[in-house]
Amino acid sequence: xxxxxxxxxxxxxxxxxxxxxxxxxxxxxxxxxxxxxxxxxxxxxxxxxxxxxxxxxxxxxxxxxxxxxxxxxxxxxxxxxxxxxxxxxxxxxxxxxxxxxxxxxxxxxxxxxx
Amino acid sequence: xxxxxxxxxxxxxxxxxxxxxxxxxxxxxxxxxxxxxxxxxxxxxxxxxxxxxxxxxxxxxxxxxxxxxxxxxxxxxxxxxxxxxxxxxxxxxxxxxxxxxxxxxxxxxxxxxxx
Numbered sequence: 001x002x003x004x005x006x007x008x009x010x011x012x013x014x015x016x017x018x019x020x021x022x023x024x025x026x027x028x029x030x031x032x033x034x035x036x037x038x039x040x041x042x043x044x045x046x047x048x049x050x051x052x053x054x055x056x057x058x059x060x061x062x063x064x065x066x067x068x069x070x071x072x073x074x075x076x077x078x079x080x081x082x083x084x085x086x087x088x089x090x091x092x093x094x095x096x097x098x099x100x101x102x103x104x105x106x107x108x109x110x111x112x113x114x
Numbered sequence: 115x116x117x118x119x120x121x122x123x124x125x126x127x128x129x130x131x132x133x134x135x136x137x138x139x140x141x142x143x144x145x146x147x148x149x150x151x152x153x154x155x156x157x158x159x160x161x162x163x164x165x166x167x168x169x170x171x172x173x174x175x176x177x178x179x180x181x182x183x184x185x186x187x188x189x190x191x192x193x194x195x196x197x198x199x200x201x202x203x204x205x206x207x208x209x210x211x212x213x214x215x216x217x218x219x220x221x222x223x224x225x226x227x228x229x
Binding site: 004006033035042043044045048056058090092102103104105106107108110 | 148150155156157158159160163203205207215216217218219220221222
């Protein structure tokens with residue numbers, strides 16, 4: 001059973017550019033969440049999608065956006081990149097919103113903004 | 115607002131020791147608590163999940179307990195090995211409006227087990 005797959009694994013962007021990260025959840029999982037991990041702030045929740053609908057959003061500026069497709073694959077986009085956006089972006093999937101389900105993470109996408 | 119704390123931030127021990135990793139949370143209205151392991155440059159690997167109605171879960175040398183009333187969870191690692199060296203994170207799952215759930219993470223504890 002394939003795990004959560006994130007692409008690309010590593011990327012370098014310049015300030016002002018935009019970036020799109022992709023996440024394929026575990027087969028059958030409909031909930032996809034995104035988290036940002038930095039040394040200073042730790043892991044912070046970005047947003048969560050379920051059946052193509054964004055159901056929750058963390059405290060991030062509007063430059064951070066996402067979407068989910070009918071096959072549950074998800075993308076997140078960051079526009080007008082800033083140096084502070086350099087981080088590990090982690091995608092997580094779970095079967096549904098019921099509290100009994102384990103949440104599985106991908107390997108993450110390392111974004112460096114120069 | 116849920117806050118999750120892990121103290122200490124780092125721990126270095128000799129191989130073979132039994133370890134206790136602590137996690138505290140401020141809001142007892144959690145759905146469950148999950149422990150993760152993160153190796154350098156990697157994503158998170160789920161270790162144990164404890165439902166809010168449960169007291170503990172065990173997997174191999176790992177045992178996690180949950181005490182909602184005191185806002186604490188403990189991860190116990192028996193007979194530690196160098197391969198256990200990693201950062202361990204606990205996360206409380208809480209519900210939000212709209213039926214969504216999100217994990218609130220602690221900052222993690224970096225464990226080093228020396229041969």
